[in-house]
Amino acid sequence: MGGAMLEGWLERGAREVVVVEPHADAMAGFRGRVTACADAASVPKDFRPGAIVLATKPQQAEAALPAFAAMAGADALVLSIMAGKTAGGVAAMLGGAARVVRAMPNTPAAVRQGFTCAFAGPGVTPNQRELADALLTAIGEVAWVEDEAMIDPVTAVSGGGPAYVFLLAELLEQAAIEQGLPPDLARRMARRTVSGSGALLAASDLDAAQLRRNVTSPKGTTEQALRVLMAANAWPRTMSEAIAAATRRSRELGG
Ligand SMILES: NC(=O)c1ccc[n+]([C@@H]2O[C@H](COP(=O)([O-])OP(=O)(O)OC[C@H]3O[C@@H](n4cnc5c(N)ncnc54)[C@H](OP(=O)(O)O)[C@@H]3O)[C@@H](O)[C@H]2O)c1
Incomplete structure (x- = not known):
């Protein structure tokens, strides 16, 4: 760092x-x-x-x-x-x-x-x-x-945050390969999708939820993926547990 x-x-x-x-x-x-x-x-x-x-x-x-x-x-x-x-x-x-x-x-x-x-x-x-x-x-x-x-919570969210975003790029790449895409294409796509979305978020006045909705056509493909990711026991819960665990660790390190 x-x-x-x-x-x-x-x-x-x-x-x-x-x-x-x-x-x-x-x-x-x-x-x-x-x-x-x-x-x-x-x-x-x-x-x-x-x-x-x-x-x-x-x-x-x-x-x-x-x-x-x-x-x-x-x-x-x-x-x-x-x-x-x-x-x-x-x-x-x-x-x-x-x-x-x-x-x-x-x-x-x-x-x-x-x-x-x-x-x-x-x-x-x-x-x-x-x-x-x-x-x-x-x-x-x-x-x-x-x-x-x-x-302590800042450490959990923004200090470690880039690691969670890079994990997203890793997992997107793996999932793309699982769906039959060649590894080179999967890697390029995953990297650019994460970095491009970050750049769009930085450039936009819209909040993240609205930018997400803008990608999600009713009854479309993204909606199917988000139904899985946004289920109560999926990302909303794991993100909350992950941030709580990192916050606890930051407090422990303080002794
Ligand atoms: N990584 C992040 O994204 C991030 C974000 C925010 C804050 N931080 C904080 O930044 C700090 C460093 O994290 P890091 O991930 O960059 O760790 P790191 O890569 O291990 O960097 C720490 C460096 O300090 C060296 N060091 C050890 N003893 C020293 C001494 N007596 N004098 C001078 N240098 C010494 C270490 O050498 P050795 O390899 O021999 O130990 C290592 O090269 C941590 O306190 C962490 O909480 C990190």
């Missing part, structure tokens, strides 16, 4: 970026565009970042964060995208003085089509909030929430 955001920022002209990433191979796509360090101790001593983005897995936070405490201080903006980890908890792992904006982005950030929900933790200054907003707006749309608890 950190790489997706970085891709978006570099495309917008970000300069003087230092990335701490233990795996050199994960940095292959960024060679020559950023300074890569294998650990916090290798960051140039005179580097004073305006913003520090924390993008390790939540389970790695406790081991990873203390090494950044000196760098974080109270002047730099700390932007944490770790699922579950509260702004206060992250500040504590950084020694207590850090000013933390907790954000939940998603991977379309790589093509600057992301959606991020953000929460400003204790002590975040208006300038730091503005910087966070500028960074996040550079990679898509941003919404700020004043209640941190909202970040």
Whole structure:
């Protein structure tokens, strides 16, 4: 996820970026565009970042964060995208003085089509909030929430949401093959149907339900498919259960 955001920022002209990433191979796509360090101790001593983005897995936070405490201080903006980890908890792992904006982005950030929900933790200054907003707006749309608890369902819906949409593309492709279409055609069709529908949704003022109805002629083929998908125990129920499960997991990760 950190790489997706970085891709978006570099495309917008970000300069003087230092990335701490233990795996050199994960940095292959960024060679020559950023300074890569294998650990916090290798960051140039005179580097004073305006913003520090924390993008390790939540389970790695406790081991990873203390090494950044000196760098974080109270002047730099700390932007944490770790699922579950509260702004206060992250500040504590950084020694207590850090000013933390907790954000939940998603991977379309790589093509600057992301959606991020953000929460400003204790002590975040208006300038730091503005910087966070500028960074996040550079990679898509941003919404700020004043209640941190909202970040858990946000994580379930928009943080993980691209995975559910990509699953739809996978399943459409499989179903097309099952109906006898050649795999190449099935793949092209499924990808373009999902990405084209997303583009139409983005371009349209109509809500999703109306766009769906526009495809559904009475007594037609789509109506037959939707009868299966929209049955009470099908997509409406599984989507609701899936989002509830992810929301629970986000709360658990917070400890
Ligand atoms: N994936 C998403 O779509 C998404 C969306 C929203 C938010 N997030 C959040 O973004 C974070 C990263 O998720 P991800 O899926 O991108 O995970 P990921 O691919 O595993 O990225 C985390 C990277 O941090 C590295 N790392 C581990 N310890 C480190 C340390 N001490 N210093 C610096 N880097 C260290 C990891 O290396 P190792 O491989 O050795 O562990 C890994 O390369 C998570 O907290 C997640 O909740 C993800």
